[in-house]
Amino acid sequence: xxxxxxxxxxxxxxxxxxxxxxxxxxxxxxxxxxxxxxxxxxxxxxxxxxxxxxxxxxxxxxxxxxxxxxxxxxxxxxxxxxxxxxxxxxxxxxxxxxxxxxxxxxxxxxxxxxxxxxxxxxxxxxxxxxxxxxxxxxxxxxxxxxxxxxxxxxxxxxxxxxxxxxxxxxxxxxxxxxxxxxxxxxxxxxxxxxxxxxxxxxxxxxxxxxxxxxxxxxxxxxxxxxxxxxxxxxxxxxxxxxxxxxxxxxxxxxxxxxxxxxxxxxxxxxxxxxxxxxxxxxxxxxxxxxxxxxxxxxxxxxxxxxxxxxxxxxxxxxxxxxxxxxxxxxxxxxxxxxxxxxxxxxxxxxxxxxxxxxxxxx
Numbered sequence: 001x002x003x004x005x006x007x008x009x010x011x012x013x014x015x016x017x018x019x020x021x022x023x024x025x026x027x028x029x030x031x032x033x034x035x036x037x038x039x040x041x042x043x044x045x046x047x048x049x050x051x052x053x054x055x056x057x058x059x060x061x062x063x064x065x066x067x068x069x070x071x072x073x074x075x076x077x078x079x080x081x082x083x084x085x086x087x088x089x090x091x092x093x094x095x096x097x098x099x100x101x102x103x104x105x106x107x108x109x110x111x112x113x114x115x116x117x118x119x120x121x122x123x124x125x126x127x128x129x130x131x132x133x134x135x136x137x138x139x140x141x142x143x144x145x146x147x148x149x150x151x152x153x154x155x156x157x158x159x160x161x162x163x164x165x166x167x168x169x170x171x172x173x174x175x176x177x178x179x180x181x182x183x184x185x186x187x188x189x190x191x192x193x194x195x196x197x198x199x200x201x202x203x204x205x206x207x208x209x210x211x212x213x214x215x216x217x218x219x220x221x222x223x224x225x226x227x228x229x230x231x232x233x234x235x236x237x238x239x240x241x242x243x244x245x246x247x248x249x250x251x252x253x254x255x256x257x258x259x260x261x262x263x264x265x266x267x268x269x270x271x272x273x274x275x276x277x278x279x280x281x282x283x284x285x286x287x288x289x290x291x292x293x294x295x296x297x298x299x300x301x302x303x304x305x306x307x308x309x310x311x312x313x314x315x316x317x318x319x320x321x322x323x324x325x326x327x328x329x330x331x332x333x334x335x336x337x338x339x340x341x342x343x344x345x346x347x348x349x350x351x352x353x354x355x356x357x358x359x360x361x362x
Contacts, residue, residue: 009333010061014288016329023299024322025061028054030298031319036069039090040318045097048074048084049105049171050320052112057323059119060330060338067116068125074109075132082106082135083154099156104168107140107175109133111341114178117185118337130186137179140172141196148196148203149210166204166211167219170227173200177228178341180348197350204229205352216256218246218266226273228344235277246270251307252290261313263304264293268324275331276343287328293321301325 010021031054032038038054039046055070078084083106087098113129116122142160143151149164150172176197183190203210204224214220221242225235246254252262253270267290274283293302293312300317330338340346 009335012329027299036073045087049108052108054319054323056115057326082139102153103140104171107172110175110179115341147210148199167223170223174227177347194350198352201229222273260308264301264321265324268328271328
């Protein structure tokens with residue numbers, strides 16, 4: 001049962017009432033399978049990143065047992081090399097629909113595991129998950145390039161894809177810092193991870209040329225901030241530089257410019273990034289602007305809205321969209337575990353080389 005105390009932290013004016021928050025949590029629980037897996041929606045596939053985001057939302061709502069089942073699913077289905085596949089069919093974990101192994105998908109278990117530990121204080125859980133987190137991070141760091149960026153994935157035959165995505169690498173940066181926090185808590189220092197995190201942050205801040213050009217995607221805009229690589233004035237400047245390109249007042253955030261399509265997940269993640277840099281008022285406005293995506297019957301959220309056609313599209317109520325909304329609301333509501341994971345101030349930073357003056361990512 002959702003904790004009333006936790007539900008109160010998920011109340012936000014113009015976004016969620018207590019009853020609405022509880023309905024959204026029930027909607028997420030209805031998507032989760034008995035084995036702990038959380039697909040996009042029932043009958044669709046699961047990917048490890050979105051599965052973890054939904055699990056974090058359950059923890060933010062006080063549903064710790066359900067969240068732990070989600071992490072146990074990851075531990076049981078981890079590949080021998082520390083990875084997970086990019087997509088699993090709903091209903092049968094053995095039915096893999098995408099045998100690629102994406103670096104940011106694999107790394108995100110560290111963010112979720114640290115969030116769950118901060119939510120519960122469960123040392124036994126952290127001990128149990130440590131081998132899973134360790135193996136996952138080692139898989140990811142074998143894809144790190146000499147310039148610090150993280151290669152996108154390994155193909156099904158094991159061939160590494162050395163091209164790096166800014167969004168993915170920014171997410172890995174966040175995961176590395178959470179993994180370092182876990183290592184510190186366990187008193188098992190990982191100096192190689194510290195060096196890797198610093199090198200990755202340096203690449204994100206100072207060398208945009210090391211990443212594929214995906215400037216049309218809003219995630220490439222805000223993820224260096226959400227992943228904690230850009231902070232302070234750098235973060236604020238980046239947000240300001242592309243605000244008008246991506247934000248549609250009253251409707252949310254475009255997924256890709258110039259497409260007339262706003263999406264709930266990107267909007268909620270931008271709100272979380274705004275909160276992290278101290279812009280809570282704008283974060284609240286963004287969350288309020290996407291309430292047109294809420295389905296009152298299920299408590300879940302439609303993935304997106306094509307505003308030129310005034311049409312919901314696709315017709316999918318995705319667990320990860322609801323999860324991203326709940327996490328953003330939890331941060332704004334002061335949930336300590338969520339704040340600790342996303343504010344960037346309480347995570348190890350790693351060792352970063354000096355950035356060349358004037359070359360910081362814009």
